[in-house]
Amino acid sequence: MTALRGDSVSLETVDPYSPSQDLGSFSGLTTSNQKSCRFYSSCCSIQSDTLSTPPALSHNEGIIRLSCDPALPSPLPSDSFKYLSWCDLEEHDVRGSQLRCPRVREGPSKEELFFRGEEHAVKERKQVTDTEKWQKKLQENWENCAELNLSFQDLGDLYQVENFNRILRRLIRVEKLWLVDNSLTDLSAIRLPRCRELNVNKNHFTSFKQLPKIPQIQHLSLAENNIMTLSGISDFRHTPLESLILKRNPCEFQERYRQLVFSSLPNLKTLDGIPKLPEDCAPPESRGFLRMCTIL
Known part of the structure; x- marks a missing residue:
């Protein structure tokens, strides 16, 4: 040797x-x-x-x-x-x-x-012929994908973002999707009709309005984005959303943060990993009224 x-x-x-x-x-x-x-x-x-x-x-x-x-x-x-x-x-x-x-x-x-x-x-x-395009589409088969992790894609150029969005639009049957750390800013044009679990941590969302259409969502994670206020969160009121994570977003420091979230989402059971507490159930308005009465 x-x-x-x-x-x-x-x-x-x-x-x-x-x-x-x-x-x-x-x-x-x-x-x-x-x-x-x-x-x-x-x-x-x-x-x-x-x-x-x-x-x-x-x-x-x-x-x-x-x-x-x-x-x-x-x-x-x-x-x-x-x-x-x-x-x-x-x-x-x-x-x-x-x-x-x-x-x-x-x-x-x-x-x-x-x-x-x-x-x-x-x-x-x-x-590329039309036949080859069709064969490639069948081989990609994104329409039948049920669980997919597209995190850390390093989308540095516009043509890469366009290709990324092209694939998202084809995920009509996906149920679990991870899009962590992709510098995403707006997916409002995307619809994920069967998605039950979505993780978009560490992106650049500033509003709930920029999220994709997810009518069947049950677990949503938005940690480490830049969501300033809770405006638009009521759009999820009629969804089966049970778990929401908003850790390390500016809206987390809003006064009566937990009460506002739970009052907007009656089906929600867990916020930031903490189950719904008795003090989270009282509407913010009534708690403010009681506080005012105590001062008087």
């Missing part, structure tokens, strides 16, 4: 969401293209066998990165996949309804790739 030398490879921590590491929607695949995996793993093993100097690890300011020996051919076989989404791969039968945590944001545009000097990274896109 050949001993490792400390001067061949250095390690740095690689940001999993950086463009060079962008693997499209591979993170959510429940099955994989075994043929492609075997092919590219064999390619990598062949390349590693031909190296005269094996890689080694070294530490650099607490950051780890794998840098290749100059003798290695570049780019690596997997480099051609870094801007592809799962549905663009051939010879697999994975559907959208089988995914739990996919990355659905698209890769950079041709102009962005040009400025990065990576125009060679994406093959020339051929003209």
